[in-house]
Amino acid sequence: xxxxxxxxxxxxxxxxxxxxxxxxxxxxxxxxxxxxxxxxxxxxxxxxxxxxxxxxxxxxxxxxxxxxxxxxxxxxxxxxxxxxxxxxxxxxxxxxxxxxxxxxxxxxxxxxxxxxxxxxxxxxxxxxxxxxxxxxxxxxxxxxxxxxxxxxxxxxxxxxxxxxxxxxxxxxxxxxxxxxxxxxxxxxxxxxxxx
Amino acid sequence: xxxxxxxxxxxxxxxxxxxxxxxxxxxxxxxxxxxxxxxxxxxxxxxxxxxxxxxxxxxxxxxxxxxxxxxxxxxxxxxxxxxxxxxxxxxxxxxxxxxxxxxxxxxxxxxxxxxxxxxxxxxxxxxxxxxxxxxxxxxxxxxxxxxxxxxxxxxxxxxxxxxxxxxxxxxxxxxxxx
Numbered sequence: 446x447x448x449x450x451x452x453x454x455x456x457x458x459x460x461x462x463x464x465x466x467x468x469x470x471x472x473x474x475x476x477x478x479x480x481x482x483x484x485x486x487x488x489x490x491x492x493x494x495x496x497x498x499x500x501x502x503x504x505x506x507x508x509x510x511x512x513x514x515x516x517x518x519x520x521x522x523x524x525x526x527x528x529x530x531x532x533x534x535x536x537x538x539x540x541x542x543x544x545x546x547x548x549x550x551x552x553x554x555x556x557x558x559x560x561x562x563x564x565x566x567x568x569x570x571x572x573x574x575x576x577x578x579x580x581x582x583x584x585x586x587x588x589x590x591x592x593x594x595x596x597x598x599x600x601x602x603x604x605x606x607x608x609x610x611x612x613x614x615x616x617x618x619x620x621x622x623x624x625x626x627x628x629x630x631x632x633x634x635x636x637x638x639x640x
Numbered sequence: 641x642x643x644x645x646x647x648x649x650x651x652x653x654x655x656x657x658x659x660x661x662x663x664x665x666x667x668x669x670x671x672x673x674x675x676x677x678x679x680x681x682x683x684x685x686x687x688x689x690x691x692x693x694x695x696x697x698x699x700x701x702x703x704x705x706x707x708x709x710x711x712x713x714x715x716x717x718x719x720x721x722x723x724x725x726x727x728x729x730x731x732x733x734x735x736x737x738x739x740x741x742x743x744x745x746x747x748x749x750x751x752x753x754x755x756x757x758x759x760x761x762x763x764x765x766x767x768x769x770x771x772x773x774x775x776x777x778x779x780x781x782x783x784x785x786x787x788x789x790x791x792x793x794x795x796x797x798x799x800x801x802x803x804x805x806x807x808x809x810x811x812x813x814x815x816x817x818x
Contacts, residue, residue, distance in 0.1 A: 447740045451700050458703035461712075470706040478702030482694040485749050486687050493683030501679025503661045506668040544773075549741075556778070557785045564786045572790035573783070578797055581782070585738075585775040585798045586805060591654060592770030598749050599766060604757035610766045611653050612646035617771035617812045621805035628800045632793040 488601035489594065496593045500546055509546075513538035523583070523626065524576045526566065533562030537580060544584065547593040556584065579629050586625035589618045646816065690742060697746030705750070726810060729761050733768060738802045741774040764813045772805040 462471040503509050513535070520538055521529040527537070536559035543552035559580060567574035592614050599607040665672045704710050710732070718728040733751065737744045751765040775798035783791065 447743060450736065450739065450743065451696065454704045455700045457709050458700070458705075458707040461707040461709040462703075465708045467707050471703050474702035474706035475699055478699035479695050481702075481749070481753065482698040482746070483691060485698075486691045486694055489690070490684060490687040493687050494680040495683070497683040497686070498676035498678075498680035499658060499661055501682075502665040502670060502672050502675045504679075505675045506661075506665040506670045508661065508664050553781060556782050560782045560786045560788070564788065571788055573788055573792040573794050577783075577788070578792065578794045581775075581778055581794050582797050582801050584778045584782075585773050585801050587771065587773035589770050591657070592766070594745065595748070595766045595770045598745075598752055599757040599762075601749075602752050602757040602762075604762075606650075607757070608654060609647070609650050609758075610763065610770060612648075612650035613763070613767045613809075613812050613816055614770040615649060615653075616646060617767055617805065617809040620808045620812075621771060621801065624804040624808070625797070625801035628804070629797050632797050636793065 485598065485601055489597045492593055492597040492600070496547065496591075500548055503546070509539070509542050513542050516541070523579055526574065526576050527563070531562065531566070533559055533566060533576075536562060541583065541588065545588050545590045547589065547591055556580075575633055578632070579626075582625040582629040583622065586622040587618065588622045589614055690745075693742035694746055694749075697740075697743045698750060701746055701750045705754075725814065727761060727764065729755070730764055730768065730810070733765055734806050737768060737772055737806070738775040738799060741777055744769060744774070760813070760817055763817050764810065767809045767813050768806060771809050772802055775799060775802055 458471060462468045500509075516538055517529065517534065520541070521527070521534065524534065524537065527533050536555050540552050540555040540559055543549075543555055560577065563574060563577050563580065564570070566576070592610060595610055595614070596607045599610060662672060665675070701710075714728045714731070717731055721728045721731070729751065733744060733747045736747060748765045748769040752762045755761040755765075757763075757766070775795075779791065779794060779798060783794070
């Protein structure tokens with residue numbers, strides 16, 4: 446899907462430039478766009494290095510696993526089909542904690558492990574179980590404590606106060622996570638009524 | 641909702657968290673500085689690895705914008721969206737956010753660059769980028785890796801959750817910065 450969006454967007458732009466007579470602007474945009482992208486990535490290095498460094502300390506000191514123990518009772522309630530001492534619960538919790546702290550790369554393998562365990566709990570069937578959909582809903586709502594990348598972009602473009610975004614993001618993410626859980630529950634009850 | 645509290649959280653959250661991580665790490669006898677350096681190396685890898693994604697996407701967006709096509713699309717959408725309080729400029733980002741994370745990152749940077757990081761549109765783009773995740777990425781990667789073929793309600797639940805997240809971001813940013 447991304448492939449089509451990418452090609453269509455570029456082709457519409459090029460076609461529009463012909464009709465609109467904006468070919469000179471488009472030519473310039475090709476080079477400034479590429480330059481801006483590289484400059485942005487270089488700008489991201491600083492905050493990513495700092496943040497991932499900090500998170501490694503949190504990981505090595507056992508802070509992250511302690512946090513996941515703290516959340517276990519709450520998260521267990523969201524997954525009534527998963528026994529709370531099952532390895533799936535551990536992976537789900539670590540995945541959520543990793544996402545919370547903006548460690549997307551660390552979250553992915555943990556999420557896949559969680560799915561594997563959930564599939565086994567579901568008898569190895571090739572279809573989604575209730576818990577899998579709940580897990581997906583929580584993941585897409587993405588409970589974020591610190592949006593590191595976004596802060597870095599704001600810094601790059603000389604924001605007066607790059608971290609101003611932390612509060613609104615927290616509020617938005619909390620509300621949407623709760624909504625995601627309700628949406629998930631609603632669909633579950635609709636399914637169980639039918640079947 | 642008290643917006644001053646939200647601003648205070650913005651100001652204090654990161655410093656307090658860093659202090660806590662350092663104190664806890666020292667208390668647990670972690671070689672803090674060495675751990676920091678090891679983790680930091682990953683950050684370099686990550687930043688470099690997204691360069692091609694961002695170059696591809698940001699050039700496409702820049703062409704789309706410079707040609708005048710984006711302005712036309714936004715002008716065309718504006719009257720209808722304004723009635724419900726949705727800024728038309730945010731629509732391309734809202735559409736792409738569930739599909740591709742790096743594409744969305746490209747659009748977010750473009751919006752922040754064009755409208756300014758502290759503008760309403762820039763703030764909204766940043767909040768949107770930070771508070772939602774890529775539903776289709778999670779669907780394809782997580783379900784694909786373990787061979788789930790029937791997605792059931794997963795797509796519907798994921799996309800509805802995204803819609804709520806986008807609406808929430810618009811409301812929160814309008815209340816705080818509008």
